Amino acid sequence: DTEVTQTPKHLVMGMTNKKSLKCEQHMGHRAMYWYKQKAKKPPELMFVYSYEKLSINESVPSRFSPECPNSSLLNLHLHALQPEDSALYLCASSQGGWSGYTFGSGTRLTVV
Amino acid sequence: TQLLEQSPQFLSIQEGENLTVYCNSSSVFSSLQWYRQEPGEGPVLLVTVVTGGEVKKLKRLTFQFGDARKDSSLHITAAQPGDTGLYLCARVQGAQKLVFGQGTRLTINP
Numbered sequence: 001d002t003e004v005t006q007t008p009k010h011l012v013m014g015m016t017n018k019k020s021l022k023c024e025q026h027m028g029h030r031a032m033y034w035y036k037q038k039a040k041k042p043p044e045l046m047f048v049y050s051y052e053k054l055s056i057n058e059s060v061p062s063r064f065s066p067e068c069p070n071s072s073l074l075n076l077h078l079h080a081l082q083p084e085d086s087a088l089y090l091c092a093s094s095q096g097g098w099s100g101y102t103f104g105s106g107t108r109l110t111v112v
Numbered sequence: 113t114q115l116l117e118q119s120p121q122f123l124s125i126q127e128g129e130n131l132t133v134y135c136n137s138s139s140v141f142s143s144l145q146w147y148r149q150e151p152g153e154g155p156v157l158l159v160t161v162v163t164g165g166e167v168k169k170l171k172r173l174t175f176q177f178g179d180a181r182k183d184s185s186l187h188i189t190a191a192q193p194g195d196t197g198l199y200l201c202a203r204v205q206g207a208q209k210l211v212f213g214q215g216t217r218l219t220i221n222p
Contacts, residue, residue: 004154031208042200042212043155056208090154092210098143098162101210103154 001026006091006104014112015081021107023074023091032074033101034066035090043090049074050096081111116201116213124219128190133216135201136183142203144184145210146175149198155212158186191220 004025013019023032031050035043048056049068063085065077074091088108092101117136125131135144143162147155159168161177161184168175172195174187188195196219202212 033210040217042215045209045211048208050208088152092154094210096208098160098204100145100157100160101155103156105153108152 002102004091004093004102004104006089006107008107009105010108010110012110012112013078013081015083017081018077018079020078021076021089021091021109023076023104024072025093025102026072027093027102028071029093029095029102030071031094031096032068033092033094034064034074034076035092035103037088037090037106039087047076078109081109083111086110116203116211118199118201118213118216120216121214122217122219124221125191126221127192130187130189131191131218132185132187133199133218134183134185135213137203138182140181141177141184142181144177144181145202145204146184146186147200147202147212149200149215150196155198155200188218191218193220193222196220 007022033048034046037043045058046060047066052068063080067075088106090106092103094101119134145160146158149155159175164181165179166177172189176185199216200212202210
């Protein structure tokens with residue numbers, strides 16, 4: 001299995017809702033990532049997990065809460081988001097170092 | 113943060129033409145990756161270049177890493193509509209952080 005699977009593919013949520021994005025990989029990659037991509041912009045790093053521990057938080061607001069339950073799963077918990085948080089949220093995994101990253105297809109999030 | 117500058121930002125050409133896109137930095141890269149992203153999908157890795165002067169080919173795509181490892185280029189021969197997409201160069205910073213250039217949005221017209 002050489003894929004990163006993200007669910008759901010699309011999500012519409014109100015500003016008072018709580019929702020979670022899910023990501024799964026079975027390539028044995030030791031590092032997993034969350035990226036945010038706004039329209040016509042490149043992906044921007046949010047969080048890095050290495051060996052299931054959070055190693056990088058790019059000063060992301062606390063309304064985004066990552067979780068890594070095991071080496072194959074990565075979640076992003078969302079609460080009290082703002083309309084400007086609407087974006088494509090991408091999960092990725094890699095072996096670390098200079099290895100290429102494998103990205104999922106993303107979750108298109110709309111906050112209303 | 114060491115910036116990656118890509119040019120051009122937008123490129124629209126006819127099917128069958130050749131094109132080159134560039135990725136430059138004022139800093140030396142230990143390695144550089146190229147990705148292609150189609151609308152509504154995540155980026156897909158095309159190639160990683162590591163050695164200065166390295167040239168890699170992927171069918172009609174030729175990737176070159178500059179001798180000084182500060183720049184890279186992607187050349188597409190006889191472009192096809194299926195080559196349409198966002199081309200991103202990226203470097204790994206600190207062994208854990210993949211940082212992208214602004215991208216080149218390529219459109220190949222039939």
